[in-house]
Amino acid sequence: MMDQTVCCYRHPDRETGIRCTRCERPICPDCMVSASVGFQCPECVREAGRTAPQPRTVAGGAIAGDQRLVTKILIGLNLAVFLAVLANKDLVNQLGLFGPCFTFDNGTAQGVVHCGVGADHPGQWYRMITSVFLHQEFAHIGFNMLALWWIGAPLEAVLGRARYLALYLISGLGGSALVLLLAPDTLTLGASGAIFGLFGATAVFVKRLRQDMRPVLMLLGLNLLFTFTWSNISWQGHIGGLVTGVLVAIGMAYAPRERRRQVQWGTCVAVLVAVIAVSAYAVSQISG
Template sequence: MEDQAVCCYLHPDRETGIRCTRCERPICPECMVSASVGFQCPECVREGNASARRVRPRTVAGGSVARDPHLVTKILIGLNLAVFLAVKAFGNQVVTDLGLYGLCSKYASQCIGVAAGPDQWYRLVSAVFLHEQVAHIAFNMLALWWVGAPLEGLLGRTRYFALYMLSGLGGSALVLLLAPSSLTLGASGAIFGLFGATAVFVRRMRYDMRPVLILLALNLFFTFTWSNISWQGHIGGLVAGSLIAVGMAYAPQERRALVQWGTCAAVFVVTLVVTWIGVTQITG
């Protein structure tokens, strides 16, 4: 009795003695794809590649690895520069429209300032992108690039953007609470949040803490010794950014996203409470 010839499942006219190591279907030399052990058929190779693509690489904090790991930092720098150019082009009107005023101040027969009502609360965010002096924006944007770009690579775009914005908002809220009578502007609060987050992740990854601590100490020294610097904004951003970074760096693996975004939500709620207390203190 003769054995029946085995033919390639893709080419029935070709006899073969080779089978796919995954599905065991017969394959001819033309269909064989070399694998680590034996050969595989084209369909199994495609399925394996699709599975590999579905497993996306992650950053240290669990974010998606982007093709350009510094894109958000570049966009933030671009926004700050665009607002700065608008200030130079249109003058004090832009500062008046975007600056953080706490008290209700009369301007062009209108009451402006966060205390004027919820429609003015946008100033808590808009002031973070506002600069008047060349030295101010130059220093802040250099710091944003040096500190922010590596941090964005660690966190991923979404987590990094949340950290930046919540740090800036935290700085604005503390200004409103402790120094509502002054005009405040600049990205320093958000950048101090990045300083704090960098320190947390350096500690988490067991790197040498001395460089980042020296950098942070120098910036705090300038904060409290130089004139016309809002220490309230710097400290508010530093505290907010550090707390968010602790939640992102030390979240347990099995509930990482829940803990990380829960921490962001908690900091946001606390910021709103501080803002409400500040407004109540002013209007009361």
């Protein structure tokens, strides 16, 4: 009998006696990748990496390298707008939230509902989201950004980036919608509505994970006490953001695993549609 020479499938000039434990192709020492049993070839290792389930957060989001990136970006945007306001005070009038025309010391500004009449004069709906990033006092932005970091960063790790950002923005819009409905003549600004949405979502996930509810309920209760006892605080924005955040978080936390993405994003769309409906009704009341 004659011996048959076996060479590495990637290096035909190299003899070997080792085969991949998955595909049984011959592999030389340079191509061997250690496995739990024996060695595997590079192709089998890559294929296993593609088919292996990716790690996910509790809510089903992808686990990113920096799990606080979106929170950092949101804080950066708020700080950038705050610096712009320090340089140009009129930005408060241009970006703040109010319903009808508003009279300032330096003139009249248009709100969500236009001062004029007709289709050629649409309202400034952008105020509902720009006001969420707007602050004009150091204490106001300082407290909000600290709260955003303390509450938002851990929640981002639970939700993942996309779900967390959707929760933040929809909560901010929910706060603006209730302000527009109940206090349209008041100039309102700040990230508090969105942050209260994060408070509500945190409570939902603490409950879902069967953790101790007392710390988060005490913190939420304390903030609600400040909301209704301190002056110059928009309780409408806080409550609107809180309710919106709770509704979105319920859909994200309790979505069945087999239909998790559909239920989670469907909840976001449904809550957003409800926010738009409330806003549209508020505008019709102001216009009427």
